[in-house]
Amino acid sequence: MKGFKHLSLLMALVLMIGAMVGCGSKDTAGTSQQEQATGNTQTDSSSPSGKNQIIEITMLNSKGEIQAQLEEAAKAFTADNPNIKLDVVVADAGQSPFEKISVMYAAGNAPALAMLDPVDIPSLADKFLDLSNEKWISDAANNSLDNVTLDGKVMAFPFAVEGAGFIYNKAILDQAGVDPTAIKTTKELEDAFNKVKAAGFEALAISPMDWSLAGHFLPISYATQSSNSADVAKFLNDLKAGSVDLKANKPFNGLMDTFDMMKQYNMYKNDPLAATYESNQQAMGSGEVGFWFMGNWTWPQIYEFAQVNEGFGFMPVPISNNPDDYGNTGIPVGVTKYIGIDKVNNSEEQQAAAKQFLEWLVYSEKGQDMIVNKANIIPAFNNITLEPQDPLAKSIKEYMTSGKMIQFMTTMPADHWAEVGASMQKYLADMIDRAALIEEIETYWKNVK
Incomplete structure (x- = not known):
């Protein structure tokens, strides 16, 4: 009887260990080489039916200023979709989105979702999924898909409409007796x-920064050059x-x-290349400077210093x-970021x-709020x-609404802001004159392939 008890206990222990191993193990033998290469493994934690399958995807973010917000969105999306885990990877500061994703493709670990500049999409069309049949197509704003519709196929999701111009601090302008709406000429500026x-x-x-200047x-x-986009393209x-x-x-x-006049009033006139994006944000938000040429993407950082909305x-x-003259009363406005879905x-x-995440952004309350x-x-x-609740988005x-917009040049060659930006930096620092700047700009364009 004593031996039977020991045998029964041993059998029970073996069965229990077997059950624990069965519940806790991951079957990686069936994981494809493709999934291992991307690091986006899919784990079936339940049964062959895959009802509780965890699908891991990555998103490349080229708007570093909203990295925290996108990480928060990823968590909210996973809470609504427990079978999907989304990680957000930010592009390195100073590195173009195209450079970043090119490196990732070369390494065989391209993200499922890639936030890129409009000019990048045609170059990656053979690697991206055709999104023409997605639900959100019918709700996309007029012309928002024009730059990413290739051979009749929509190759990317329009993520952000943005604008740029002189950001002004109204509290400072009020003290100076300046009405920004009355400024329509260089002399008035x-x-x-x-x-x-x-x-x-x-x-x-x-x-x-070269990306700002060029x-x-x-x-x-x-x-x-013209209010007609076809003339601008020509x-x-x-x-x-x-x-x-x-x-x-x-x-x-x-x-x-x-720009020459602006250089004379630049708060960093004595060392113009020493200014940083962060110092500019602080100067504008804290009430140190009246005007700053930039876009609405900088609002979260301005707000950190201003603490007023x-x-x-x-x-x-x-x-x-x-x-x-055309342009004196309008600011550049357009879709500046698109998201493509990798199929390689x-x-x-x-x-x-990845498609589910994009649909969540457009149609869920949490996505819209994000x-x-x-x-x-x-x-x-x-x-x-x-x-929009922030003042810069409201201004745009x-x-x-008034139609006072000029074209946001978002489809220029991918290296324009780096190559021509270097020329603009030299001009800003008075290292070259306008004749030399013109020569460098014209040479750049003649060599564009």
Whole structure:
């Protein structure tokens, strides 16, 4: 009897250990090489039916200023979709999104979701999923899919509508007696700078980053060639062909005249390349400077220093002393970020999970709240009726409603802001004159493939 008890106990112990191993183990033998390469493994923690399957996907974020908000969104999405785990990886500061994803593709670990600039999408069309049949297509805002519709197929999701121009601190301008809505010429802008300085504040901050100078500021000279986008496209093609003489181009020289004047009032005039994005944010938010050329993406950081959700707005960059010239009353507005879904390094299950996340952003209350209220992004979807709460987004919406917009040049060559940006940095620091700057810009465009 004693031996039987020992045998029964041993058998029970073996059965119990077997059950524990069966419940706690992961079957990696069936994991595909593709899934191991991406690090996006799929774990079936229940039964062959896969009802409780955990699908891991990664998203590349090229808007570092909303990394915390996207991480929060990923957690909220997983809470609503327990079978999907989303990790958000941010692109390195100073590295273009295209460079980042190219490295990831070379390593065989491309993310399921990639947030990129519009110009990057055509280059990756053979690696991205066709999204033409997704539910959100019918709710996308007018023209928001134009830049990513290739051969009749929609290759990416429009994530953010953004704008740029002179951000102003209204509290400072009020003290200086400046009405930003009345400024429509370069001369009127200079008068405003003088009044702000006379009131005891810095007039202007110029960010010396190449992506700001050549990605956002200089392209105003391209966009103001014409209100017709086809004419703007022809102008760029003529630049490539070498048939444009920038020395005689009115919009270009008008913008550079404004820039020359701006340089004289730059709070970092004595060392213009030493300024940082972070120092500019602080100067604007803390009430040190009246104007700063930048976009609405910087609001979360301005707010950290301002701690008030009002008193900031946008003003156009004038390119002449004729208030009726095209561009003097409009700011660049457009879709600046798109999200593509990889079909090379990610399985069909991961692709489906990525689609589910995009749909969650557009149609769930949590997703819409993340886009508009948490990340302070103007959505590109008509069904999202939440109104932006931050003053910069509100200001852009006002320009959109009034139709006072110029084209946001988002489809220029991927290396434009780096190559031409280096030339603009030299010009900002007075290392080269305008003739040399023009030569470098024209040479760049002639060599664009």
